[in-house]
Structures are given as C-alpha cells and as structure tokens.
Amino acid sequence: MQTTRRQLLAHSAALPFLPLVGLGLTACSTVETTSVQARLLGKSITVISTIGTTLRLSWRGTTLFNNEFGEAFVPDWGYKEQLENRTVELLRASGRFSSVQRVTITATRREEALKELNELKTPTDHVLLISGAPSADSIWATREGFFGLGIAQRSILQLGTESVAHASLRVDLLVPSTFGTVLGEATVSTAQRVPAPALLRGPRLNDDHAAAARESLKVQVDAAVQSLVNQLGLGKAAPAPASSAPRPAPAPAAAPTAPSSNAFPVTTPNVEGRGIPAPSGAGASDSLPERR
Numbered sequence: 001m002q003t004t005r006r007q008l009l010a011h012s013a014a015l016p017f018l019p020l021v022g023l024g025l026t027a028c029s030t031v032e033t034t035s036v037q038a039r040l041l042g043k044s045i046t047v048i049s050t051i052g053t054t055l056r057l058s059w060r061g062t063t064l065f066n067n068e069f070g071e072a073f074v075p076d077w078g079y080k081e082q083l084e085n086r087t088v089e090l091l092r093a094s095g096r097f098s099s100v101q102r103v104t105i106t107a108t109r110r111e112e113a114l115k116e117l118n119e120l121k122t123p124t125d126h127v128l129l130i131s132g133a134p135s136a137d138s139i140w141a142t143r144e145g146f147f148g149l150g151i152a153q154r155s156i157l158q159l160g161t162e163s164v165a166h167a168s169l170r171v172d173l174l175v176p177s178t179f180g181t182v183l184g185e186a187t188v189s190t191a192q193r194v195p196a197p198a199l200l201r202g203p204r205l206n207d208d209h210a211a212a213a214r215e216s217l218k219v220q221v222d223a224a225v226q227s228l229v230n231q232l233g234l235g236k237a238a239p240a241p242a243s244s245a246p247r248p249a250p251a252p253a254a255a256p257t258a259p260s261s262n263a264f265p266v267t268t269p270n271v272e273g274r275g276i277p278a279p280s281g282a283g284a285s286d287s288l289p290e291r292r
Contacts, residue, residue, distance in 0.1 A: 025223055026138065031184030033233025036173065039183065040096060040234070043125040047087045047102040050113050050131045051169075052080025055217075056150030057203040060142050062157055067144065070203045072151075077214055079149055080104070082221050083130055083169075090229045091128070094236045110172070114180050126175060126183070130228070133170035135189035140164075146191065149221070151213050153199040163198035165213045166191040167220040171228040186231035190220040 053075040059068040084102040091100045103122050107113040113129060132148025139162075140154050146166040155161040168189045175181040194216050198209045205213075229235045 025188065025190045025227060026135075028187050031173070031186065031232050033184075036184050037096065037233050040126060042096075042098050044099040044101075044123070045091060045097050045126045045128055046117070046122055046124040047084050047091070047100070047128045047130070048105050048113055048117060049080055049083050050105070050108050050110065050129070051148050052083050054149075055205075056132075056148055057199055057205070058144060058150065058152045059199055059201070059203040060140065060144060060152065060154040062155075068201070068203050072205050077217075079217065079221055082218065083225060086222060086225045087128065087130065087229065090226065090235060094234055096234065110180075114174070114176065118176065124176065126173060127180075129172045129174060130225075131170050131172070133168045133187045133189070135166075135168035135187070138189065138191050139193065146189065149217060151194070151198050151205070153197060153203065155197075161196045163194050163196040163209070163213070164191050165194050165198070165216040165220065167217060167224050169224050169228060171232065173232055173234075184232050186228050188224045188227045188231075190224055192216050192220065 053073065055072040055074055055077075057070045057072055059066075061067055084104070088100050088102050091097060101122075101124070103117060103120060105113055105116045105120075107116045110129060110131060113131075114127070117127065135146050137143075137145045137152075139152075142154070144152075146152065146168050148169070149167050151163065151165050153161060153163045166189070168187070170185065170187045172185045173183040175183060194213045195209045197206055198213045200206045226235075
C-alpha cells in the first residue's frame with residue numbers, strides 16, 4: 001500500500017532544534033537538494049503565500065457529532081508578513097540568489113496564486129509558494145488532524161478542556177515560465193498546547209487566552225519556515241571544515257658543535273622557581289705535569 005503524505009508526516013522523526021519547550025516539529029520533503037542548489041545559483045526568486053490572514057478553528061467533542069469547525073479572520077496578527085519576510089531573510093542570508101523579493105497576493109489556492117503572480121508581471125526565475133498542508137493530530141491522535149495555521153480544542157463531556165495551537169505548512173519551489181513546474185516540495189507540522197479554553201463555542205476565539213495562542217503560533221511559524229528552507233537545501237551553507245592537512249615536520253635540530261679549546265667553560269643556569277644557584281664553573285685547563 002502506498003504511503004500517504006499524512007502518514008509520512010505522522011511518522012517523521014522530530015527535528016533536533018526546538019525553539020520552545022513543548023513544541024513538536026515533524027517534517028517531510030521531496031527534493032534533490034544538490035541539483036536544486038546548482039540550478040538556482042545566481043538566479044532570482046520570489047516568495048508568495050496563500051495563508052496567514054485566517055486561522056482554522058476546530059472543537060473536538062466527545063463524539064463526531066460534537067465537533068465544530070470555523071475560521072477567524074486575523075490579518076492584524078501579522079502571520080502572512082511574518083511567513084514571507086522570514087523566508088526572504090533566510091534566502092538572502094544564503095547568498096545563493098541574484099535577487100530575493102516577496103509579492104503579496106490575495107489568492108488562497110495554488111492555481112489562483114500563480115495566475116495572480118503572472119498578472120502582476122513580476123519578473124522572476126523561480127517562485128517559492130507557501131501554503132497550508134494537512135497533518136496528523138500529534139497531540140490527541142484524533143482522525144480530524146490539523147491543517148494550516150489554527151487553534152484546536154478538545155473536551156470530553158465538557159470536562160478536561162485542552163487547547164492546542166498548530167502550524168502545518170507546505171512549500172513548493174516552482175518555475176513560473178514552464179507553467180509551474182515543481183522543482184521540489186517540503187512540508188512541516190508543529191503543535192503546542194496553550195492555556196485553555198482558547199476557544200468558545202461556535203467555535204470562536206476566547207479573548208482571555210488569545211494572546212498566549214498568538215505568541216505560540218508566532219514561534220511555530222519561525223520554526224516551520226526555518227525547517228522548510230533547510231529541507232529544500234536553500235539555507236545558509238555550513239562553514240567549510242577546518243583543513244586537515246598534516247602539519248609539516250619540524251626541521252631537524254642542528255648537531256652540537258665541539259667547544260673550542262679557547263672558549264670559556266659553560267655554566268648551568270639556576271633552576272627556575274627554586275633559586276638554586278648553578279654550580280661554579282671549572283677553572284682553566286690543568287697544566288701538564290712537569291717532566292723530571
């Protein structure tokens with residue numbers, strides 16, 4: 001049986017760098033990084049995103065009949081700008097591109113996004129498109145899973161309410177001149193518990209806990225963008241390792257020369273730190289015994 005993207009995300013190993021305690025992050029990618037790096041070197045790239053202004057809200061109840069879903073329009077939370085600006089910063093820092101820019105679009109689907117970008121007549125060699133992605137529920141293991149940027153809440157018989165902020169993103173590296181040919185893609189999923197109840201019935205945001213959820217998503221977006229750029233091999237190159245060439249062998253010590261018969265006798269210096277005087281030098285050469 002073929003493995004689905006959701007199953008890949010569910011079984012991906014957690015990445016080692018976690019920017020906040022309790023933040024789980026899983027990733028999956030399909031890209032030949034060496035080929036992509038060579039192809040994009042010295043080219044221009046444009047970053048666009050179809051998400052960032054709307055949060056997906058979900059309430060998971062005791063049964064499927066108690067589940068509720070909705071949306072919250074939060075353009076003032078600034079996630080769209082954060083996604084695009086952070087991606088642009090990382091791409092510029094890599095030094096791989098001749099130019100890096102972001103273009104703000106209103107489209108919410110990939111096909112519409114590419115069409116809108118084409119209508120804007122933005123000159124670019126490549127496009128990095130950030131969009132929402134489905135992922136497994138890494139917190140409660142419910143069948144609904146997560147999608148895009150959002151807040152989920154679970155309660156059993158109205159007791160033990162728990163809330164989670166989540167970010168499930170996908171990035172596609174495209175060639176606009178060839179009708180959106182995909183050079184590579186990557187997905188990332190993060191989730192973190194936040195103070196409950198983050199949602200009220202409806203569902204709708206609970207203003208008393210909205211600030212905590214907002215801050216959690218801000219951290220998750222930064223971590224997700226870093227992961228996506230690294231998976232595509234477009235991050236800043238690692239510094240070259242220190243040279244392991246062997247050190248040249250020291251020059252051989254010069255052979256000691258025999259002292260001249262006219263030289264003064266050599267004396268031993270004081271022992272350092274002890275103040276022990278050197279033995280007195282020997283006198284001049286003894287004269288030969290007189291013949292009788």
